[in-house]
Amino acid sequence: MTIDSFLKLVEIQTKVASIIPFLLGTFYAVYRFDTFNLKNFLLMLVSLLCIDMATTAINNYQDFKKAKKKHGYGYESHNAMVSHNLKESTALAVIFILLGTAIVFGLLLFLNTNITVLILGVVSFGIGVLYSFGPIPISRTPFGEIFSGGFMGFIIPFIAIYIHVFDLNVVNIAFDGGRISLDMNLLEMLFIFLISLPSTVGISNIMLANNICDIEDDIENKRFTLPIFIGKNSSLKIFRALYYIGYVALMILLVLGVAPLVTAITLVTFVLVNKHIKIFYEKQSKKDTFIVAVKNFVVMNMTFVVTFAVALIIK
Secondary structure, eight states, X not given: OOHHHHHHHTTGGGGHHHHHHHHHHHHHHHHHHOOOOHHHHHHHHHHHHHHHHHHHHHHHHHHHHHOSOOXXXXXXXXXXXXXXXXXXXXXXXXXXXXXXXXXXXHHHHHHTSOXXXXXXXXXXXXXXXXXXXXXXXXXXSTTHHHHHIIIIIIIHHHHXXXXXXXXXXSEEEEEETTEEEEEEOHHHHHHHHHHHHHHHHHHHHHHHHHHHHTHHHHHHTTOOOHHHHHOHHHHHHHHHHHHHHHHHHHHHHXXXXXXXXXXXXXXXXXXXXXXXXXXXXXXXXXXTTTHHHHHHHHHHHHHHHHHHHHHHHHO
């Protein structure tokens, strides 16, 4: 396997979908709680990248194995197993190495924090694998958008925040005499939820746009995704509405004073995002217009992350 084929198998360009929420959570923790743990930051970064790459590799492997339609852009050009002529054994070896590395670094992160990180890590790991693997992978159901957006858009920022503030009682899970207790600061959890909404809706819409473009192929390949259940028109309406929800969350954060004033610059990106929405409304193509969903996520959320970083510099 060459470096190029490996990067194609794991679709390295899509890792921004996990790195941006990770950086957002990190910068928010530093800004709001004035704390940063470099060791935990690095441990989570490695584990996160490995599980994300493994999930993508599993997805490509599964699509290759289960494909009934073996022609067209989605199979011949987009799937690394075909375009790079990868052996199944090679792909599986890469997947297991990535999963093993993610587990090792995840356990090290748990040992450096507490049981809450372990629980969230195990759940995230399980969802990451089940998303693309198993008798009925989540990505092949109407729940793909919910799980991809919810776990990558919310859980990643939350853990990225928590590993720096795990001793500040934002959330604490304890076991005592066979009893489980949960102590949670509801206000801080609300703020974290709002902070993560732009990335949550952006990631959900990447999945949604992908499924809208693939409706015909998915029907043939027996992938029963959300657009197949609710139709293309309803899916497009949800696609647009989710972005609007993200911008409303930004405005609420600014009004509450939770997000620094400089992050208001993110609202300006609405002009470009709305332009991309109109482009996607006119034509839904994996080859030509799917990319606007990725661009929207990067433009909106990278601006949010960069302005947070600027706020830390001028604080």
